Amino acid sequence: xxxxxxxxxxxxxxxxxxxxxxxxxxxxxxxxxxxxxxxxxxxxxxxxxxxxxxxxxxxxxxxxxxxxxxxxxxxxxxxxxxxxxxxxxxxxxxxxxxxxxxxxxxxxxxxxxxxxxxxxxxxxxxxxxxxxxxxxxxxxxxxxxxxxxxxxxxxxxxxxxxxxxxxxxxxxxxxxxxxxxxxxxxxxxxxxxxxxxxxxxxxxxxxxxxxxxxxxxxxxxxxxxxxxxxxxxxxxxxxxxxxxxxxxxxxxxxxxxxxxxxxxxxxxxxxxxxxxxxxxxxxxxxxxxxxxxxxxxxxxxxxxxxxxxxxxxxxxxxxxxxxxxxxxxxxxxxxxxxxxxxxxxxxxxxxxxxxxxxxxxxxxxxxxxxxxxxxxxxxxxxxxxxxxxxxxxxxxxxxxxxxxxxxxxxxxxxxxxxxxxxxxxxxxxxxxx
Numbered sequence: 001x002x003x004x005x006x007x008x009x010x011x012x013x014x015x016x017x018x019x020x021x022x023x024x025x026x027x028x029x030x031x032x033x034x035x036x037x038x039x040x041x042x043x044x045x046x047x048x049x050x051x052x053x054x055x056x057x058x059x060x061x062x063x064x065x066x067x068x069x070x071x072x073x074x075x076x077x078x079x080x081x082x083x084x085x086x087x088x089x090x091x092x093x094x095x096x097x098x099x100x101x102x103x104x105x106x107x108x109x110x111x112x113x114x115x116x117x118x119x120x121x122x123x124x125x126x127x128x129x130x131x132x133x134x135x136x137x138x139x140x141x142x143x144x145x146x147x148x149x150x151x152x153x154x155x156x157x158x159x160x161x162x163x164x165x166x167x168x169x170x171x172x173x174x175x176x177x178x179x180x181x182x183x184x185x186x187x188x189x190x191x192x193x194x195x196x197x198x199x200x201x202x203x204x205x206x207x208x209x210x211x212x213x214x215x216x217x218x219x220x221x222x223x224x225x226x227x228x229x230x231x232x233x234x235x236x237x238x239x240x241x242x243x244x245x246x247x248x249x250x251x252x253x254x255x256x257x258x259x260x261x262x263x264x265x266x267x268x269x270x271x272x273x274x275x276x277x278x279x280x281x282x283x284x285x286x287x288x289x290x291x292x293x294x295x296x297x298x299x300x301x302x303x304x305x306x307x308x309x310x311x312x313x314x315x316x317x318x319x320x321x322x323x324x325x326x327x328x329x330x331x332x333x334x335x336x337x338x339x340x341x342x343x344x345x346x347x348x349x350x351x352x353x354x355x356x357x358x359x360x361x362x363x364x365x366x367x368x369x370x371x372x373x374x375x376x377x378x379x380x381x382x383x384x385x386x387x388x389x390x391x392x393x394x395x396x397x398x399x400x401x402x403x404x405x406x407x408x409x410x411x412x413x414x415x416x417x418x419x420x421x422x423x424x425x426x427x428x429x430x431x432x433x
Contacts, residue, residue: 001014001015001016044073045070050076051077052079053084055084058086061090068102071096082184085184120185123178123181126174130171130174155269157207158204158207265326282300292347294350294420295347295353295354300331307324308321340368341368345375348374349371351424352420362410370403396425397418
């Protein structure tokens with residue numbers, strides 16, 4: 001609030017300078033900030049844009065342009081928020097109609113408000129479709145069961161969805177649409193009746209959709225956390241539950257793709273969930289390697305894509321895709337357990353050996369020597385902006401060709417090898433410079 005030195009001592013803590021009011025406004029626009037409620041009169045109207053705001057309680061007479069400006073505080077679409085909610089304590093409906101007429105006559109476009117009955121009907125329609133996709137599955141324990149019983153519903157529900165053709169895509173889409181409608185009418189009686197269903201659908205959607213994360217939570221979980229899949233939506237008594245627990249697996253203490261863990265995945269009750277889990281783990285592992293090894297990333301990405309295409313086209317069964325993914329996981333695991341060279345030197349070795357005929361012609365030992373020299377010379381040559389400057393790139397390209405010629409790398413394969421080596425160097429240069 002604004003004020004002056006003449007205001008009493010009780011008011012002084014609330015009277016802020018222009019700079020302090022600006023900082024408060026910036027905090028209020030931040031969806032992650034705990035500052036969530038503000039009482040305003042004439043402030044924050046013109047030019048105030050905070051898309052995350054969703055509810056306005058109106059207890060002040062307003063009309064025309066002032067009323068439209070006030071509503072504009074909360075009417076922006078933001079992430080899953082489809083619109084804003086105005087709680088009217090005064091009966092502003094007539095004034096709003098006049099304001100909307102002026103808005104339309106002035107060239108305003110779009111539909112500033114929506115029909116209540118139509119919106120609720122849409123919400124109930126989407127709820128019905130989501131229920132149909134889970135036909136025959138009972139999720140009553142989601143609200144009445146113990147934490148372990150609630151958690152067990154997630155992989156079981158996933159299995160029902162994943163068994164259907166395009167089930168994951170259809171379920172995720174309809175729950176997204178349901179949540180948008182529900183967000184607008186959450187206080188409505190019809191919405192209250194389906195609130196628990198929506199909560200379960202959101203948790204199931206999150207488990208189906210969730211990408212892995214690289215957040216490290218504790219020293220004991222370092223290796224696992226690199227590839228951990230955490231479903232932020234599945235909570236029990238305030239505790240976040242990871243999807244390994246939901247799937248019935250113990251979180252591994254070492255490499256997530258070790259033989260013991262893969263054996264546990266193979267034995268999971270819900271086979272479609274096991275396949276999804278393996279797919280996400282492998283995608284995450286390949287993504288992690290993409291920062292270090294260009295050739296390995298290309299190779300494993302192509303193998304994963306080929307396997308998943310066969311699965312999605314029903315060319316192989318769920319059990320067969322699990323076996324194929326476990327086989328690929330072991331390949332990925334073994335590729336990281338090579339000795340004799342540093343990980344960076346192996347990355348350059350893979351770039352040189354990408355062409356099988358070059359490896360056959362030169363032999364393994366010679367390619368290792370070339371890789372070791374390449375990484376030393378390239379490391380000495382890179383600069384902060386070398387990937388942007390053509391002259392610097394040309395210099396490194398010439399240097400790579402000289403080293404290949406020095407060791408007798410097949411001339412007809414050099415051009416492709418140089419390209420691959422430069423791509424590999426670009427991956428690693430961020431850590432060097």
